[in-house]
Amino acid sequence: MNVSEENLLKSISNDALLDLTQRYGQSAFGFGAGHGAGSPGRFPLTPATDFLSGQTAKSNESGGEHTSDDEDGFDSLESRKRGSSFGDDKSGGPLAKKSKEQRSLRLSINARERRRMHDLNDALDGLRSVIPYAHSPSVRKLSKIATLLLAKNYILMQAQALEEMRRLVAYLNQGQTITSTPIPTALAPFGQAAVYPFSGSALATCAEKCTTYSGTPSSLFKHCNDKP
DNA sequence: TAGGCCATCTGGTCCT
DNA sequence: AGGACCAGATGGCCTA
Helix, strand or coil: CCHHHHHHHHHCCHHHHHHHHHHCCCCCCCCHHHCCCCCCCCCCCCCHHHHCCCCCCCCCCCCCCCCHHHCCCCCCHHHHHHCCCCCCHHHCCHHHHCCHHHHHHHHHHHHHHHHHHHHHHHHHHHHHCCCCCCCCCCCCCCCHHHHHHHHHHHHHHHHHHHHHHHHHHHHHCCCCCCCCCCCCCCCCCCCHHHHCCCCCHHHCCHHHHHHHCCCCCHHHHCCCCCCC
């Protein structure tokens, strides 16, 4: 990851991500063959506890199974569907001038790269399956960038919740009880409020969030209709 | 139709 | 040398 990408990720806040993911609930599932009529609508964030059950997505071991069409360079469905002229020696592509040996090498490299990207996408699918957003056929799949940003957000949320939990346990270990003694203000935010600073979290306006996180790249706020 | 997202190809660079 | 990784280019599909 280069520096600019890292800065981009660092600049994304919790709420920017919530908005970002909500944006993806407004249109039909839109990925490859999955395109189709879907009922528009926002997908609600599911409670974090739903994602703490220890469930893990199918592992994405590199070197896993691959379809045979990865091996020949031009038999993949996508390649044929695209009708790309890349490497098409019959249409005068870049490989037309190269020897049979060079072409074979190029096809091998292409297949390897394709396989690598498929592994990467499998890993992203695995990530999508364990981060908190509605997984439904009628809900559009998170984009790659949204997946990464939401995952980062989720990790930060979990880390913060864990810290709050530790503080609560430490407090209780001092001989206090929740029922007899009000929880100190410092511990009160344990839970959603700790990671969602806006009052009435679900009611926070886009403008409020955009203003608060003005450092967020504007491209991630394209959905915001009331941006200041 | 423009813009977003994606898959694929390609050449370069780095590592083993 | 071969493989992994990366970024740029290209074109297809979909949505607003």
